[in-house]
Amino acid sequence: MTRRMIPFIDLQAQRQRLGQPLEDAILKVVRSGAYVMGPEIAQLEAELCAFGQAPHALSCASGTDALVLPLMAWGIGPGDAVFCPAFTFAATAEAMPLVGASPVFVDILPDTYNLDPARLEAAIQAVKLEGKLVPKAIIAVDLFGQPADYPAIFEIAQRHGLKLIADSAQGFGCTLNGQHPIHWADVTTTSFFPAKPLGCYGDGGAILSKDARFHDLLVSLRVHGQAVKSDLEGQTFDHDPKYMNMRVGTNSRMDTVQAAVLLQKLTIFADEIAARNEVAKRYAEGLSDVVATPTVIDGGLSVWAQYTIETDDRDGLAAALREQAIPTAVYYPLPLHRQPPYAGYPQPGGLPVTEAKAGRVISLPMHAYLAPDVQDRIIAAIRNHVKRNG
Ligand SMILES: Cc1ncc(COP(=O)(O)O)c(C=O)c1O
Structure with missing residues (x-):
């Protein structure tokens, strides 16, 4: 007799625990008709702020978009270098070519699998010395769920004037000395892919940030660069400003039904x-x-x-x-530097x-x-x- 495989991740046990309230929450959205940007979206964003100790949170369509949107907001593009590990899921490095920038691969620490600060420092110096790319940002990954060495990485980012993203797709909820990664990073991104520690029932992601104007820019980029409050200050229009687009953005809204699922799951996440x-x-x-x-x-x-x-x-x-x-x-x-789309990007000092x-x-x-x-x-x-x- 063949034995049934035990689950690698048991989402059904979690679903059973959440029970009827989860199904009611989904049905409520279905019945409401507010399938896009329904009230659950703002509610989820408020709860993500509270849980992740962040002033601002923006839900979006995926953990990949959560990485791309901040790069877009900072205007990172061709000729710019963003430092990241190669021992990670493709999306971490994919975000850079998607905006025209270059990932620069940095080796990891042997005990935690996360960015090695000494190798990061050396890689930044090497890129500066070579002078072909301009260092702009660092993406630290909280691989397998544990926080990267943020105090050391933050110090390096500050010294070189680089933005710091915490790719917490696998690590949302992790802390270091009681602080969430946003304590050090300019933004924390996460994925709500079903298998993630906090997952929804499809695709979803979020961006936590600290600066109100930056958050506003992300709000705009999430919906095709639409005009947001700060764009409209002091202006009058003879048409609905909803269809006023101030920049090139994308469509990266989270479905309301996914927000409803996540609100239920957040109640048991801790x-x-x-x-x-x-x-x-x-x-x-x-x-x-x-x-x-x-x-x-x-x-x-x-x-x-x-x-x-x-x-x-x-x-x-x-x-x-x-x-x-x-x-x-x-x-x-x-690792990513061994895969065709990423093999040509710099990896100073090797990996x-x-x-x-x-x-x-x-x-x-x-x-x-x-x-x-x-x-x-x-x-x-x-x-x-x-x-x-x-
Ligand atoms: C480290 C890391 N970054 C980014 C992502 C991308 O997330 P998503 O699949 O939601 O686009 C993932 C998830 O698969 C991931 O593991």
């Missing part, structure tokens, strides 16, 4: 983060003597988008676990840590509803495999 940390603790207790288990930055709280271990025998382990109906995943087998990690990492089932007996099965299967294979 509790889920605590549960994910319990799961991570159990994995560490059960596995740290047989495989390399994750390290979280000192003072950091991870939201554990992934629980990623390292082994030289990744394929063997994945196959052994699959046989026991335990799924695994590899984030990321091929040796990125290269090494890409060959060793493997992620285990991780979600807030992983029952201890199921987790014990996963831990035992890994321990048995390691024991058998030395």
